[in-house]
Amino acid sequence: MPxxxxxxxxxxxxxxxxxxTGAGNYTDDINVNGQAYVHFLRSDVAHAAxxxxxxxxxxxxxxxxxxxxxxxxxxxxxxxxxxxxxDRHGNPxxxxxxxxxxxxKVRHVGDxxxxxxxxxxxxxxxxxxxIDVDLEDLPAVVDMKSxxxxxxxxxxxxxxxxxxxxWVLGETDDALVDKAFAEADHVTTLELTNQRLVANxxxxxxxxxxxERGTEDYTLYTTSQNPHVxxxxxxxxxxxxxxxxxxxxxxxxxxxxxxxxFHYAEEAFCTFAAKACNRPVKWTSSRTEAFMxxxxxxxxxxxxxxxxxxxNNFTALRTNTLxxxxxxxxxxxxxxxxWLHGTLMAGNYKTPCIQVNVKAVFTSTxxxxxxxxxxxxxxxxxxxxxxxxxxxxxxxxxIALRRQNFITEFxxxxxxxxxxxxxxxxGTMDKLEAAADIAxxxxxxxxxxxxxxxxxxxxxxxxEACGIAPSNIVGMLGARAxxxxxxxxxVNATGSISVxxxxxxHGQGHETAFPQVVAEMIGIDESQIEIVHGDTxxxxxxxxxxxxxxxxxxxxxxxxxxxxxxxxxxxxxxxLMEASDxxxxxxxxxxxxxxxxxxxxxGDVTLTAYVPHNFPLEEIEPGLEETAFxxxxxxxxxxxxxxxxxxxxxxxxxxxxxxxSAADDFGNIVNPMIVxxxxxxxxxxxIGQALLEGCVYDxxxxxxxxxxxxxxxxxxxxxxxxxVDHSSQTPCTHNPLGVKGCGEAGAIGSPPSVxxxxxxxxxxxxxxxxxxDMPLSxxxxxxxxxx
Amino acid sequence: xxxVSMTVNGKATSGDVEGRTLLSSYLRDHLGxxxxxxxxxxxxxxxxxxxxxGEAVKACTIFALEAEGAEVATIEGQANADGSLxxxxxxxxxxxxxxxxxxxxxxxxxxxxLLKDNPKPSEAEVRAYxxxxxxxxxxxxNIVKAIxxxxxxxxxxxAAE
Numbered sequence: 026m027p028x029x030x031x032x033x034x035x036x037x038x039x040x041x042x043x044x045x046t047g048a049g050n051y052t053d054d055i056n057v058n059g060q061a062y063v064h065f066l067r068s069d070v071a072h073a074a075x076x077x078x079x080x081x082x083x084x085x086x087x088x089x090x091x092x093x094x095x096x097x098x099x100x101x102x103x104x105x106x107x108x109x110x111x112d113r114h115g116n117p118x119x120x121x122x123x124x125x126x127x128x129x130k131v132r133h134v135g136d137x138x139x140x141x142x143x144x145x146x147x148x149x150x151x152x153x154x155x156i157d158v159d160l161e162d163l164p165a166v167v168d169m170k171s172x173x174x175x176x177x178x179x180x181x182x183x184x185x186x187x188x189x190x191x192w193v194l195g196e197t198d199d200a201l202v203d204k205a206f207a208e209a210d211h212v213t214t215l216e217l218t219n220q221r222l223v224a225n226x227x228x229x230x231x232x233x234x235x236x237e238r239g240t241e242d243y244t245l246y247t248t249s250q251n252p253h254v255x256x257x258x259x260x261x262x263x264x265x266x267x268x269x270x271x272x273x274x275x276x277x278x279x280x281x282x283x284x285x286x287f288h289y290a291e292e293a294f295c296t297f298a299a300k301a302c303n304r305p306v307k308w309t310s311s312r313t314e315a316f317m318x319x320x321x322x323x324x325x326x327x328x329x330x331x332x333x334x335x336x337n338n339f340t341a342l343r344t345n346t347l348x349x350x351x352x353x354x355x356x357x358x359x360x361x362x363x364w365l366h367g368t369l370m371a372g373n374y375k376t377p378c379i380q381v382n383v384k385a386v387f388t389s390t391x392x393x394x395x396x397x398x399x400x401x402x403x404x405x406x407x408x409x410x411x412x413x414x415x416x417x418x419x420x421x422x423x424i425a426l427r428r429q430n431f432i433t434e435f436x437x438x439x440x441x442x443x444x445x446x447x448x449x450x451x452g453t454m455d456k457l458e459a460a461a462d463i464a465x466x467x468x469x470x471x472x473x474x475x476x477x478x479x480x481x482x483x484x485x486x487x488x489e490a491c492g493i494a495p496s497n498i499v500g501m502l503g504a505r506a507x508x509x510x511x512x513x514x515x516v517n518a519t520g521s522i523s524v525x526x527x528x529x530x531h532g533q534g535h536e537t538a539f540p541q542v543v544a545e546m547i548g549i550d551e552s553q554i555e556i557v558h559g560d561t562x563x564x565x566x567x568x569x570x571x572x573x574x575x576x577x578x579x580x581x582x583x584x585x586x587x588x589x590x591x592x593x594x595x596x597x598x599x600x601l602m603e604a605s606d607x608x609x610x611x612x613x614x615x616x617x618x619x620x621x622x623x624x625x626x627x628g629d630v631t632l633t634a635y636v637p638h639n640f641p642l643e644e645i646e647p648g649l650e651e652t653a654f655x656x657x658x659x660x661x662x663x664x665x666x667x668x669x670x671x672x673x674x675x676x677x678x679x680x681x682x683x684x685x686s687a688a689d690d691f692g693n694i695v696n697p698m699i700v701x702x703x704x705x706x707x708x709x710x711x712i713g714q715a716l717l718e719g720c721v722y723d724x725x726x727x728x729x730x731x732x733x734x735x736x737x738x739x740x741x742x743x744x745x746x747x748x749v750d751h752s753s754q755t756p757c758t759h760n761p762l763g764v765k766g767c768g769e770a771g772a773i774g775s776p777p778s779v780x781x782x783x784x785x786x787x788x789x790x791x792x793x794x795x796x797x798d799m800p801l802s803x804x805x806x807x808x809x810x811x812x
Numbered sequence: 813x814x815x816v817s818m819t820v821n822g823k824a825t826s827g828d829v830e831g832r833t834l835l836s837s838y839l840r841d842h843l844g845x846x847x848x849x850x851x852x853x854x855x856x857x858x859x860x861x862x863x864x865x866g867e868a869v870k871a872c873t874i875f876a877l878e879a880e881g882a883e884v885a886t887i888e889g890q891a892n893a894d895g896s897l898x899x900x901x902x903x904x905x906x907x908x909x910x911x912x913x914x915x916x917x918x919x920x921x922x923x924x925x926l927l928k929d930n931p932k933p934s935e936a937e938v939r940a941y942x943x944x945x946x947x948x949x950x951x952x953x954n955i956v957k958a959i960x961x962x963x964x965x966x967x968x969x970x971a972a973e
Contacts, residue, residue, distance in 0.1 A: 037905050044913025045901040045920060047847015047887035054846035147830065227851045227859060227914040227948050279849070279914025280948050312852035532912030532949045702908045702954060709951025733856035733946070741942035741952040746935075746970055771951070 031545035032762075035698035038537040040530070049277045052231035052248045053309050060233065060305035061090050063298060064149035065291070066139040066156050067317060068131035071165035071389035071726020072180065075129060075138065079157040083141060086155055088148030090302050093140040093294070095128035101297070104290055105262040106354035109503040110190050110363050110385070113197070118190035118385070121181035123353035125263070125290045125297070131160065132180050132352035133389050134728045135317025140294055142302050146309075165389040165726030169326060169347040172386050180352060180387045189350050189359065189385035194367035195441045196380045205341035205378045209332035213415040218798045219403045221324035221349065221720040223736060224396045226531075228279020229310040230319065234295030238303065242270050245296050249275040250285045250529050251569020254506070256561050258288040258356070264297055271296070275559040278531035282710070283395040284319045285531070286571045287356035291318070316731045321720055322396020324349035325362065329407045331376075331415055339430045341378040344370060344407060348385045351392035358394040359385065364502050365400030365493075365572075371439035372408040373450045373486045373664060374430040379440045389726040395571065397710055397772040401489040409485035409777035413784070414795060423781070424463075427486055428454060436758075443490060445662045447755040450486060453665045453688045457484070460750045461668035461686035469670065469683075470789065478672040480683070481786025487774040488664040491573035491766035494657035509656035510579035511566045514543065514586040516594075516649035518635035520628035522547075522554045524586075527567015528579035529559050533703065533768065535575060538696040539583060542762065546587050548613040549627055565652050573766030576695060577661045577757065584761045585653035593645060597630045600641040661757045661765040665689035667708075669778040673786040678807030680716055680783055686748040687774065692756040692765040700767045704749050707771015713739035714772075715779035719800050737800070818882045820845065821889030829876045835869075836860045838876035839886060847887040847917045851946070858945030861918040861925075862886045868925035870944070887917035890924070900924055900962045907967070909958035911949035919945050923959045932963050 028034040043049050080092040104123040111117060122128075127138050139156050143149035166172040166180055172187040180187055196202050206212055233246040243266060249255050252273040259273075260266045278285060291308050298306040310318065325346050332341035348362030367381035398405075416423040431450040438444050458464070466482045473480035493499060496507035513525040524543060528535055540554035557563050567579065595609040598616035602609075608619045617624040633640060634649040670684040687704055694700050717737035721729040730736040756763025776799065783801050787794045787810060794809045817826035820843060827842040839845045839862070848871055851857035860871040863885040892898055897905060900923050910916040919942070926933060926941045933941065938959050939952070947955060961967045 038908065038910075040913070041905040041910060042897065044910055044916050045887075045897060045904055046891050047845065047917055049847070049913050051846070051849070051914065053850075054840075147832070225948055226912070227857060227946065228849070228912065229851065277913065279851075280912040282948070312854065312857070534911070698908050702911060702950060705951035705953040706911060706949045707951070709953075710948070712951075732854045733852050734854050738856075738946050738948070739952075740939075740946065741956060742936075742939035744952055746956070747951065747953055 030551055031541055032695050034541060035696055036537060036551060038534050040534065040536045051228055051277045051279055052233065052246050055233055055246050055276065057233060057235050057305035060307050061142045061144060061302060062146040062149050063140050063142045063295065063306050063308045064146065064153050065137040066141070066153040068127065068134055068136040068138055070131065070160060070162055071134050072163040073131050073160040074163060075127060075131065076159040076161050078139060080139065083152040083155040086148065086152035088144035089152045090142040090144065090304065092156065093126060093298065094138070095124055095126040098125045101125065102263045102265065104288060104353070105258055106359055107356045107505045108360035109505065110192060110359045111503060112190040113193040118359055119184045119188065120354060121184055125293050133391050134726060135391060136352065137290060142298055142306055167388055167390065167722050167724055167726050169349055169386040169388060172388050173384065180389060187387040189387055192363050192383045194381040196378050202341060202343055202378060202380045206330065206332045209340055210335040211333045211419060213331045213411055213418055214328065215411045215414055215796060216328045217407065217410060217796060219323045219325040219327065219406055220799050221393065222322045222396055222714055222718050223316055223720050224282040224284035224319060224322055225738060226280030226282055226285065229312055229315045230285065230289065230291065231309045232292045232295040233305060233307045234299035235305040236299040242272065243296055243299065244272045244274065245292060246274045246276065247292050248278050248285050250278065250281040250531060250571055251567065252529065252559055252561050253527065253567045254569055255288050255292060259293050259296060263293045272562045275529055278529065281531045282397045283322065283399055283571060286569065287320050287394055313732055316736065317391055317728055320355040320392050320394035321351065322393065323403060324393050325403045327407055329411045331411045333415060337419055337421060337426055337429060339374055339376040342370060342376045343380045345382045348383055349390065349393050350385050350387050351390045352387060353392050355392035355394035358392060361395050361400045366404050368441050368443050369401050369404035369488065369490060370408065370441050372405065373432060373488050375432045377440065381441060390722055397707065398769045399572065401769065402773045402776060405487045405773050406777050409487070410780060410796065413781045424454065424484060444659060446659060446758045448662060448664050449690060449753060449755050450664060452753040453690050454486065456688035456750045456753045457666040457668055457686060460688055460748050461684065463668065466670065473672050479675055479786040479790040481671050481673065481782040481784065481789060482668065483778040483781025483785055484666065484668045485774065485777040485781060486664070486666045488662055489769060489773050490660040491663060492577035492657055492661045493572050493574065494578065494660060496656050506568065507656070508568060509654050510568050510582050511652065511654045512579060512583040512586045513565045513650065513652040514583065514590050516590055516631050516634070518632050520549065520553065520631040523557055524554060524583055525557045525564040526579050526583060527564055527569065528575035529570045531570070533570065533575060534696065534699040538699055539580065541695050542580060542583060543587050547591065547627060548611065573768040576762065576764045577760055577766050578655060578657055580762055580764065581657065581760045582653045582655035585655055586651045589651035589653060590649060593649060593651070594630050596641060596645055597633050598625050601625050601630065601633060601639065658759040661760070663689060663691050663765040663767060663770050665770060665774060667774040667778040669782040671779065671782040671786055673783060673806060675790060675810065678803040678810060680801055680806060682712060682745050685745055687771065688750040688753060689767065689770050690753045690755055691751060691767045692754055693763040694751060695764065697751065700751060701749050703767045704771045705747055707769060708747050708775045709739055709744055710772045711775025712744055712779060715776045715799050715801060717743065717800050814877060816876050816880055818879045818884050820884045821886060831875065831877065833876045834872050835874050835876050835879050836871035839871060845886050845888050849914055849917055851914065856946065857915070858918040858922060859915050861921040861945065863921060863925065868922055887920060890920060903958040903962035907954045907958040907961055909950065909954045915945060915947045919947065919955055923962065926959070927963055932965060935960065
C-alpha cells in the first residue's frame with residue numbers, strides 16, 4: 026500500500042496553489058517604491074575594439090537617471106570563476122578578466138557595453154539607442170579548432186592563446202594507453218559533437234537592487250538557484266561590499282536548469298547602481314537578451330575510441346574533447362568538461378584503462394557553463410554511442426554487450442578518480458526490459474513497416490555523480506567553494522516547525538518533500554512544518570540547488586538538525602517524566618518512557634522548551650532550535666537504463682518518438698510523484714537536445730538562434746507519454762536518507778537512446794549510416810539517408 | 813497618453829497607457845495582476861495567455877488599447893467563488909502538472925479555452941492545442957494528463973506516472 030504521508034508518500038504539492046492562482050512571487054513581480062529601470066546596450070558584433078562611447082545625447086533624453094559604461098567599473102572586480110583547473114603540466118588555467126561592462130573590447134554578441142538607468146523601461150531603451158559606440162571590428166574566433174590554430178586572433182590580449190587549459194585524467198602514461206589499443210582485438214572510433222544548448226528556463230532572469238542610505242543595507246532580489254553563493258561572490262570578489270550588509274533574495278524562481286547558478290554581471294550592476302543612483306534599480310531580461318547573456322550549455326567536440334578484446338570485453342577507452350568556454354569563464358564553467366565530465370568516463374563499465382583529454386577553448390561566443398547534467402550528459406553520450414556502434418561492428422546485442430561489461434561489485438574504484446558506493450546496473454536493465462517491453466519490439470517494428478515507416482529501438486545505460494563533495498577533496502581539485510549545505514530546524518513553542526534550508530526550490534517541490542522527512546522523524550503532521558528558503562537573511566547559509574544535490578546534501582543537513590532537536594526534546598521529556606534520557610522513545614509525536622505507560626506529547630515538550638518553568642536549566646538551555654552543516658563523504662551515484670523507440674519517415678527524415686521508457690535507481694525515494702516528474706522533465710529536455718535544439722553561430726560570431734523563432738524548444742506534440750520505473754533501489758551508503766538525487770538523470774540518460782534508436786531505424790531500412798550529430802532534424806536525417 | 817478601459821475578472825479597470833503598451837504590461841504593471849507571465853518576446857511561449865471576450869489570446873501580442881471595452885479573464889480570476897481551485901487547476905495539482913509554475917497560468921488558461929471548445933479532447937488534440945505553450949520543466953507528461961483528467965476522462969491507464 027502506498028503511504029499517505031511521510032517518506033515514500035506523494036502528497037499534493039503545497040506550492041501549487043499559489044502558482045495555479047497567479048499568486049506566485051517571482052522576481053519580476055517585485056517592484057520597489059521609486060525604482061528605476063536599466064536597459065543594457067549590448068554588442069551586436071562578436072569581437073571588436075571599443076574606440077569610443079559617446080553617451081552625451083542619451084544622458085539628456087527624457088527620464089534618464091544615469092548612463093554607465095565600463096569606465097564606471099574600473100575600480101571594481103570582475104565576474105569570478107569558482108573553479109581553478111590545473112592543466113596536464115601542473116599549471117593553472119588561463120583566466121581572463123570579465124568586467125561588469127565591457128572594457129576596451131567586446132568579445133561576443135550580447136557583451137554589455139553600456140547601461141542606461143531611467144524612470145521607465147521604455148525611456149531606458151529609447152536612450153540606449155542614442156548612445157554612439159565606435160567599434161573597430163576584429164576577426165571573430167568561433168570554431169574551436171580554428172581558435173587553437175597557430176596565429177589565430179586572440180580574444181584576450183593578456184593571455185598567451187585562446188587555450189584555457191589542456192587537461193588529462195585517468196591513465197596519464199600515453200605509452201600504456203597506446204599499448205592497450207595496440208593489443209586490442211577491435212577498436213571502435215567515433216567523432217561526435219555535443220551541440221551547444223540554451224537552458225531556457227521559462228522565467229527570464231531578473232534583478233532588482235536596492236540600497237538604504239540610512240543603514241547602508243543592500244538588498245538584491247534575483248532569479249538565482251543559490252542566493253548565498255551570489256552574495257559571497259558579489260561581495261567578496263566583485264563589488265567589495267561587507268557581506269553582512271547585503272541581503273540576497275531569490276523568491277519563486279521559474280526554473281533554473283543550471284543557468285541560474287551563476288553570478289551574472291546584471292546582478293552586480295543593479296546592486297552597484299542602486300547606491301550610485303540612490304534609487305532601486307530593476308532589470309528584466311527579454312528572451313532575446315537571455316539567448317545572448319544566459320550561460321549556454323554543452324558544446325563539446327569529441328573523438329572517442331573504445332578498445333575490446335576478442336571476447337568483447339572493454340579493455341581501454343580514450344577520448345579527446347574540445348570544450349567551448351565562450352568568451353569568458355562563467356562561474357563554474359571550467360569544472361564542467363573536467364571534473365564533471367572526465368570523472369564519468371568509466372560509465373557503468375569496468376574498463377580498466379581510461380584516458381580523458383580535454384582542451385578548453387575561448388571563442389567569441391556567450392560563456393558556456395553547467396546546464397542540466399553538466400558534463401555528465403556529454404560523458405554518457407560519448408560512451409553510450411560508441412558502445413552502440415561497437416555492438417553493431419561486432420554483430421552483438423547492444424544490451425548483452427553492456428551487461429557483459431557492467432560493474433557488478435561495489436564499492437568500485439574507477440580509473441577516473443571516483444568510488445561508486447552502490448549500484449545494480451543489471452537490476453535497472455532488467456526493469457527497463459520489462460518497462461519498455463523490449464520483447465515486443467519486433468512486432469511493433471513489423472507494424473510500422475506495414476505503414477512505410479522505419480522503426481528503431483535504442484537503449485543505453487547511464488551513471489551520474491551527484492551531490493558533488495566532499496569539500497576537502499573538491500578543494501584539492503580546484504573548487505574555490507565548499508560543497509556542504511546547511512539547515513536550521515526551528516521548533517516553535519506550539520510545536521510547529523520552520524526549517525530554514527540552504528537548498529533552493531525552483532520547481533523541485535522542496536516545500537512539499539522536505540517536510541515529509543521531518544514529519545516522519547518526529548511523527549507529526551506535515552502541515553505543521555514549513556520550509557523557508559531563498560533569502561540570505563532567513564537561512565543560516567546554503568550552497569543552493571544544482572547537481573541533483575538538494576535532498577542528498579541539504580536534506581542530510583536537515584536530518585542532522587532534526588536529530589539534534591529530537592535529542593534535546595528527549596532530555597526535556599525525560600525531565601518532565603522524571604526518567605532517564607536513554608529510556609525516552611519518540612513515536613507518532615509522543616514521547617514515552619520505555620516499559621512504562623508514562624508519556625508526554627510533542628507539543629507539551631515544545632511548550633516547555635519556551636516556557637521553562639519545569640526545565641533542566643542546569644543541563645540544557647531553553648528553546649528548541651538546531652542547525653547542522655552537512656559535508657558529504659562522497660558523491661552519490663544514481664544510475665539507470667533508458668529505451669527509446671522511434672519511427673522515421675523515409676520520405677522526409679522526420680523522427681517521431683513512439684515510446685520512451687526509463688528505469689532509474691535513485692536509492693531511497695521521499696516523494697515518488699515529484700521524482701517521476703523530475704525524470705519526465707529531464708527526458709523532455711533530452712529529447713529536445715536529440716531532435717530539436719541547437720544554438721548556432723555563423724562564422725562571424727553572429728547568433729543565428731536568438732529567439733524561440735529559431736531555437737526549437739520541445740512542444741507537447743514532440744514527445745509521448747513516458748514510462749518510468751524507480752523500483753530498483755540501492756540506497757546511497759553514506760548519507761542518512763540513502764538518497765541519490767534525481768534532477769538530472771532524465772537529461773543525462775535520454776539523448777543517446779534517441780540517437781541509438783534513429784541509427785537502428787535507418788540501418789533496419791538497409792541504410793549504413795553510423796552516426797548523425799544532434800539535433801536529428803528531418804534535414805539531417807534525410808541527408809544521412811540520401812548521402 | 814491615451815486612456816484604456818476594460819473589464820478584468822469582472823471588475824471595471826482603466827488606466828493611462830502609451831500606444832505601445834502591451835496588454836500583458838497593462839495587466840502586470842498597471843493592475844498588479846502579476847499572475848500573467850511574460851516568457852518571451854516573440855509570442856511563442858504562451859505564459860501570458862489570457863481570455864479576451866472568451867477567446868484565448870497571448871497578452872503580449874496585443875496592445876492594451878486593442879482590448880478597449882473587452883471582457884478580460886486572467887489566472888487570478890479562475891478559482892471558484894469560495895477560493896478553491898477550479899476543475900482544471902485542481903487537475904494540475906492532482907497530477908503534478910506543474911513544477912516551477914512559471915508557464916502554469918498560460919497552460920491553465922489555454923486548457924480552459926481548449927475544453928470550452930472541445931470538452932473531450934484526445935491526447936493528440938491536447939498536444940496539438942498546446943503548440944503555443946512551452947513548458948521546460950514537466951516534459952508535458954503530467955500537463956497532458958491533467959488536461960485529460962480535467963475533461964473527465966480516465967487517465968488511470970496512462971503510462972506509469
